[in-house]
Amino acid sequence: MSEIATNIAVKLIRRESVTPDDGGCQNYIERMLAPLGFVRTSVDAGGVTNSIYTRMGELPGTLAFAGHTDVVPTGPVEKWQFDPFSGEIVDGILHGRGAQDMKSAVACWIAAVGKLCGEYTPIPTIQLLITSDEEGESVDGTIRIIERMQADGTLPDACIVGEPSCSEMVGDTIRRGRRGVVQIKATFHGKQGHSAYPQDADNAIHHAAPALAKIATIDWGTPAAGFPATSCQITNVNGGTGATNVIPGFCEALIDIRYNPANNFDGIKCTIEACCEACDVTLEFDHSAIAFSTADGPFLDLVSDSIRRVTGIETLRDTGGGTSDGRFLAAAGVPVAELGTTNSTIHQVGEQVAVSELATLTAIYTDIIENFEV
Ligand SMILES: [Zn+2]
Known part of the structure; x- marks a missing residue:
């Protein structure tokens, strides 16, 4: 499965999407998800591309994944060893803007859903909530998606946010709140x-x-x-x-x-x-x-259990870092856990991620989806 996630991540990185530009990423995601039964609802606003992709489940409950397709600017391109929008893979390392923050996590979630659908495994209703304005103003991004879901009565029962939460290896840290x-x-x-x-x-x-x-x-x-x-x-x-x-x-x-x-x-x-x-x-x-904190309970336990089953790691439930779009979901009453790749090179010149992380993250996401219950 890691190959599928890696291929998707490369294709996303190659679509130049400096905030708030989506660079065609969300159309590409739509083309990939449509054969799996996903329907896209566009919630574009103020020059920002926002999409809700929904696949009705065979099991009760709705599990969402929230993420963004925009990336921060590259900085001086001549200082990059590899073209920031080439998605070059050298010695098991994927290079490019968005490799950690957070095109790889988007790719892993798609690969996880694709794997389960391909196996005819019954799963709950799955939503992907994707914005092209997380790194910028965040005024017309995830907020607009949530307003739409509140109006439609389609808020999920829980949400994984794909921000790069981990420090040394995938699974060592999740964020359950932010100041x-x-x-x-x-x-x-x-x-x-x-x-x-x-x-x-x-x-x-x-x-x-x-x-x-x-x-x-x-x-x-x-x-x-x-x-x-x-x-x-x-x-x-x-x-x-x-x-x-x-x-x-x-x-x-x-x-x-x-x-x-x-x-x-x-x-x-x-x-x-x-x-x-x-x-x-x-x-x-x-x-x-707004500050938020997801209480200890079944959802955080599920995420910790999935990480343990896949990696053997006891994950840390952390609240550090700056702000993330998790705050908007939490404010709407949705339990939120942020889990993505490591974050050692986010926003830096030479952003990169180990391809092996994508395999691990895809396996964890797959386990979370398979074992999600309301
Ligand atoms: Zn991010």
């Missing part, structure tokens, strides 16, 4: 004036400094189990005209908060507002990613 992100722009207002005439001015930095000191020392409470603590970082402070003798009329600060699920956006907003209570301040909040 959320809140970004804040705080503008403290005062009145500019001459430093020798403070009675005619109002120093914005003097207002900002104590408020920022409070923000820097907020106690965010006990973190949710399995998650790093909430991190609140003041990343920029800017005020004043550059002149020593001018009292600043404003001071601007940028704050970046990575919160674990023990905190939430409303609570964070109230806490920050309380720290600035005494100030004339404008606070702009951007809740760019």
